[in-house]
Amino acid sequence: MGNKTILIVDDDPDIREGMHVRLKYNGYDTHFATDALSCVAVALKEKPDLIILDLGLPEGDGFHAIEGVKGHPTLRMIPIVVVSARDARANQERAIQAGATAYLQKPVDNAEFLAVIRKALGELAPGEKPGETAVIA
């Protein structure tokens, strides 16, 4: 079986590249999208196992992307991990309610980042805990 694939949705090319390097090293394949519209389009084409989503996006913000994915019959089971510079206190609850699986605030600790992704993909080892600031619904 091949590697699991992760769709990275972020309008900042450097941050996309940084995530790509980190994820590739940990055995994941990546795809990219830069806004809410292309997020759904790329997700439909590539059928990723997980989506990493920024909130501050052009062409409709990250919440539109969550709606688009969660409202689509073939995409709605894909877990979404929000990674945003926006304040967790103000946005975390809204994102989780819209259907995101977890919320991480930039800049993200790498160990926590990977633990949250592995948990969302159902890969977390028994007894292993994701970082304290992450919320896993």
Next chain:
Amino acid sequence: MKKKAALQILLVEDNSADARLLREMFRKERPGSFQLTHVSSLSEALVVLAKGGIDIVLLDLGLPDGHGLDTVRRAHAIAPGVPLIVLTGLEDEALAAEAMKEGAQDYLIKGEIQNRALPRALRHSIERQRMQSETDLIRTDQMQFKDEFLSHVSHELRSPLTAIHQFVTILLDGLAGALVLEQRQYLEIVLRNIKQLDSMINDLLDVTRVQSGKLVIEPQYASASDAIVYVVNTLQGAAKAKGISLNIDIELGLPMVCADPTRIRQILVVLVDNAIKFTPTGGAVEIKARIFGDDPNLLVLEISDTGCGISPDLTERIFERLFQAPDPAWAGRKGLGLGLYICKELVTLQGGRIWAKSVLGQGTVFSFTLPVFSLPKLMAPALLQEGRGAYSITLVTTELGSRTGWLSDEVRAEHCHRVRDLLRRCLYSDVDVLLPKMGSSGAAELFFMVVVTDAVGSEAIVKRIREQFNGREDALHAGLTLSTSSRSLQAIERNANESSDTFLERAAENIQAMMNEEISSRMVGHGQ
């Protein structure tokens, strides 16, 4: 030229001779330029003011239903935008001057008012009030702009910082090839500075919240010792790396506090982190917690270090916003000067006080107090109402549960805040009491409200709460349940010679017993 509408004047004067005299003065003005409404009591005046449409008030300070300056306060409170001119006798000029501080624009001394001067004084007062309102508006606008600007900038700074953090850690973790020792050391310096920049950005955001009043504090039945242990675990590594011992000294049987545990940790992290920073290798940092000697209703937490110390004339100024130490020993790495300022805000918002004592070259002790959790004290607004001797008390319990019989910490944290918010809307904030979180069981989260009412009244409250929650269940996670019930206690009477403290204590015991019953009945229910 367009004709101006008549100026609406409200004359509040109980002395009919004085009123007639003033009316005469306006009669000489151009017809249609002034419209005078005359009332002779404060209560009538308040009704007219509440309706609106008045341009200026002429207010006598000797009204039958007014008490001196209080008359001005009440009139000003009901129509803060309407200029007020106080009318007074010659012997009360000092009082009239005081009235200006309470919001009056001007004062006129009866018997000394010249005919033509009155309309002019009125027009000037209205103009001054208008200019003042405009200035206030501009100031509010500027404050809001500054808040939004700071918040925006802080967010935008996080993105490039994220990219830097990503690639530095990619290099450090060897994802782009092996590093030689020096390269690794230098990258670790970069990483340390990134972390400092990140905490500065968080401080900036907290400060904007302080200034816009958005800093959220959720007081609850909390343990100060737990917070101390958490902070020591978090910072033990940093202390060890610098060769500093980090110790705890907690008084045995320390009472619980009424505070927000996340905020206690936040305060402690800043203070302990500072202490480590300013203490040389081989030194010691200690966190003590005990009942405050000056006031047993407070707990005091002390963070002491053996560092460079602060000059005594600066121990107050260090809590000021943007404070930067002139002392070279402090200047090694300046922060934004916001950490201690935020600490002070957080302590004050929770009903405590923070201060520092220091001897140069020997070390510093930072102390802050937090209120001890006291049920009698929390009950005071409900149980010390004026003119009441007996209280029918009802305990209203709302349970946030889960169909699976288990609430995870994450779901708990996320929804408790929301439930409290909704409950708060159902109570009369000045007399009903929504108790802070009182600890929880695994199966459910309980929210207690103490209401002074009998069984009939309590039904109405339960109904109000259910309506408030109705239709909001889908806003909660699927699988969560909400239920509200009430339980009335026999009327508690306050004995004639009983002090309020003894009475509160007695009532609190009854309420505590009732809460314990609620909690244990649910434990049984879930065990079945």
